[in-house]
Amino acid sequence: MISTDIAVIGAGPVGLFAIFEAGLLKMRCHLIDYLPQVGGQLSEIYPKKPIYDIPGYPSVLAQELIDNLMEQAKPFHPTFTLGERIEGLEKRGEADFVLTTNMGTIIEAKVVVIAGGLGCFEPRKPAVENLENFENGKGVNYMILDPEKYRDQKMVIAGGGDSALDWTIYLAEVCSELTLIHRSESFRGAPDSVAKVMALAESGKINLVLNSNLHAVHGTDKLEKVEIVQNRTMEKSVVDADHLIPLFGLSPKLGPIEDWNLNISKSAIEVNTDDYSTNIPGIYAIGDINTYTNKLKLILCGFHEAALMSHSAYQYMNPGVKYTMKYTTVNGVAEF
């Protein structure tokens, strides 16, 4: 069981900045994210794109902003549960909340902050018959949480974007056999990564199968073979595989958040703009996940919401205690 002052659901830019704002008020945060890494949309969708509307940065790469937010949060010792999705949220007694993840992790918190963005990113699955029979530990996965799990294993990756290319480059050194299947000859990923994958194929370190799609999966108790079909000739071939990772992108879904008795409007949580509290006392919603009149889904707006939320959460956790706001310029963050 994990105990914390504030459980932050979502480790996107807004959830990460909440660590800093809450930390200034001596409240500790535990963040939970369904993705295996922090950074939300910035790290998952556009890590290498420059952002131009963060105050004080004429231009900053999305991943660089996330790295800086992590650095800024460090003095407040945040803790993380990554690769797990919050499924259950219940109020226990007067004060505490109990959150449960899809993997059975339990988190106890005095305050809950939902910074869930557009919701959980769910994998886009290929239309291959019986694929689901090999999910849940039987060989088919849609995210790579721990690459060491694949050491000396036979692996098939399918996809043509940055994730498929980056993992192929990394896992070429880890797996005993690695096949990358892509439906065309051109890749959507970074040219540098494409060049590296081509070089790996030329040197025989990976098996690159272009203009081909996944056709079928075979095995008894677990995955044993993947069948591939050539798009033009329709010729079929079979590859031995302990693991298949289709990396066809992720699409966001609000998911379990809809079942927590919160007021929801058009897939977003309604909040009071005084402090970004929801209809349930002790639960706040900040960033892209909330809605109010004139809401802008911008990182900068989420940062502002994190600051006001933190002051309200402090009052909620410490009723009657007077707090005087201090500038960080007075004594730096060490004082807090």
Ligand SMILES: Cc1cc2nc3c(=O)[nH]c(=O)nc-3n(C[C@H](O)[C@H](O)[C@H](O)COP(=O)(O)OP(=O)(O)OC[C@H]3O[C@@H](n4cnc5c(N)ncnc54)[C@H](O)[C@@H]3O)c2cc1C
């Ligand atoms: C291509 C692109 C370009 C953009 N450019 C800009 C820009 O230039 N400037 C700008 O201000 N904004 C831009 N945006 C928008 C910006 O990315 C969002 O406003 C920002 O990501 C919102 O941050 P967030 O922390 O609220 O949510 P997200 O970044 O969406 O993070 C939310 C996290 O919550 C997690 N989550 C959700 N539900 C659960 C659950 N039940 N359990 C566990 N985890 C959960 C998700 O996995 C996700 O990682 C852009 C967006 C895109 C797609």
